[in-house]
Amino acid sequence: DVKVTQSSRYLVKRTGEKVFLECVQDMDHENMFWYRQDPGLGLRLIYFSYDVKMKEKGDIPEGYSVSREKKERFSLILESASTNQTSMYLCASSLGQGRTEAFFGQGTRLTVV
Amino acid sequence: AQSVTQLGSHVSVSEGALVLLRCNYSSSVPPYLFWYVQYPNQGLQLLLKYTTGATLVKGINGFEAEFKKSETSFHLTKPSAHMSDAAEYFCAVSEFPGNNNDMRFGAGTRLTVKP
Numbered sequence: 001d002v003k004v005t006q007s008s009r010y011l012v013k014r015t016g017e018k019v020f021l022e023c024v025q026d027m028d029h030e031n032m033f034w035y036r037q038d039p040g041l042g043l044r045l046i047y048f049s050y051d052v053k054m055k056e057k058g059d060i061p062e063g064y065s066v067s068r069e070k071k072e073r074f075s076l077i078l079e080s081a082s083t084n085q086t087s088m089y090l091c092a093s094s095l096g097q098g099r100t101e102a103f104f105g106q107g108t109r110l111t112v113v
Numbered sequence: 114a115q116s117v118t119q120l121g122s123h124v125s126v127s128e129g130a131l132v133l134l135r136c137n138y139s140s141s142v143p144p145y146l147f148w149y150v151q152y153p154n155q156g157l158q159l160l161l162k163y164t165t166g167a168t169l170v171k172g173i174n175g176f177e178a179e180f181k182k183s184e185t186s187f188h189l190t191k192p193s194a195h196m197s198d199a200a201e202y203f204c205a206v207s208e209f210p211g212n213n214n215d216m217r218f219g220a221g222t223r224l225t226v227k228p
Contacts, residue, residue, distance in 0.1 A: 035218070040220060042119075042218050042220035043203065044218075048215045090156060092216075094216070100162075102205075104156035104158075106156045
């Protein structure tokens with residue numbers, strides 16, 4: 001079975017902190033994604049990566065950056081956390097070219113206080 | 114970029130009744146379409162997908178969806194709702210061929226099943 005693992009289920013951080021959310025997949029997938037999920041807004045794409053060291057902005061990249069140094073790992077970075085970044089963050093991976101479904105991690109519920 | 118609209122943020126049905134969750138998409142090239150389900154405090158799980166071929170797609174847990182190109186729709190149905198179907202459902206679209214490998218999701222529909 002494909003496994004996408006997010007490093008934390010729950011996280012509480014202070015305003016202004018630099019926050020790292022880590023995601024690892026074990027199926028050699030080319031694509032990896034970070035979404036945030038908010039009630040009534042569904043999943044909004046923050047960034048995606050289609051290869052090592054390659055990244056593309058999604059719909060809401062402001063305030064975030066990403067890193068993909070190895071194929072299996074995709075990190076989301078909040079440079080200076082703010083309260084409006086309190087949300088559920090979901091990582092996903094898929095094979096290339098959009099042919100197949102994305103496999104999701106369990107999510108990280110981040111609270112910024 | 115491609116996009117998805119899910120009509121109805123909340124749908125309530127009685128146990129045993131038909132489930133119909135609506136999804137319309139926008140895509141400049143032939144789309145790949147997906148339905149996912151999310152149970153509380155969990156990630157998303159694939160229900161079914163359409164890539165090419167037969168337009169009526171069957172998925173897990175008795176769900177199915179029909180791709181209608183002329184209506185740009187991919188509605189999800191289940192003939193008889195079960196209490197365990199209560200969850201949030203997301204429709205998603207991915208474009209291929211194209212430069213995008215990203216997948217875009219709708220806002221979700223929360224399904225409630227009444228006894």
